[in-house]
Amino acid sequence: MCFFRSDKPREGLLADAFARGVIEHGDDAVVRQLTGEVQVASDCEVAVMVGVKSRELYQANWRAGIHTILLDKGYSRHSAGGPIKTWEYWRVSVDGHHPTRYLMKTPRPSDRLQKLRLKISPWRTIGDHIVIAGSSAKYNEFYGLPNPTTYAESLIRHIRQFTDRPIVYRPKPSWKEAVAIEGARFSYGEGExxxxxxxxxxxxVTHGSNACFEAVLAGIPCIIEGDAVAKPISSTKLADIESPLMVKRRERNQWLANLAYCQFTLPEFAAGEAWQIIRPQIYG
Known part of the structure; x- marks a missing residue:
């Protein structure tokens, strides 16, 4: 296993913890600094990286036949506290941006879900507006999409073919170039x-925003245009916008339980607990 890390302190903590856990289970691990050039872990079976900024790194290792593990901030985004800004949980996806390919294949127990103490509301059957949850420019580039503004404009036009409901455009808060779009109320910044x-x-409606996770918890159905994590329990066609899929409570709870097995804390990485769960997704 080769972990490619940037010079960000939180990635250093994550890389060290991940490598320790791999070694704890008897596998080999090495941590390498990103150089700014495309790097391929040709001497390893698995390449680990953080965030959608790793697009070229991800694609190069994938083309070389090397398994990839993509890490990013967890689906449940609690702060870890401490002197270095980071999150309590880091999400893990094997050979994909999200674990949707294998997420529902193996039913997981609810033990890790219960530890999260999430508030899960019943499906909402009465609602008014439609929320377009945007992503960052780096995310859109990762998927070969137009810039977030252009993509959201096309979504509005498409949505209007099926409904006249009010639309709220919610760009990714950290994307500094977000602008209002005609035909939608603009929700941006810390004011809301x-x-x-x-x-x-x-x-x-989203391609890949984590807002779909928040929406499902709130009982709001989603239309998933890309590979967002709620895809296994959501509609995938805008034509369904007036009657989006709302799976049975048992299926939604199973999705949440399985998802809790796709995010881990630094101590869980370091102890090898995370690697014990991740490894079978690579080697069977």
């Missing part, structure tokens, strides 16, 4: 939280 945007919503 995602929870406030979701209040009274009929549905959420």
């Amino acid at each position: 939280t995602i929870d406030q945007v979701l209040e009274g919503a009929h549905a959420v």
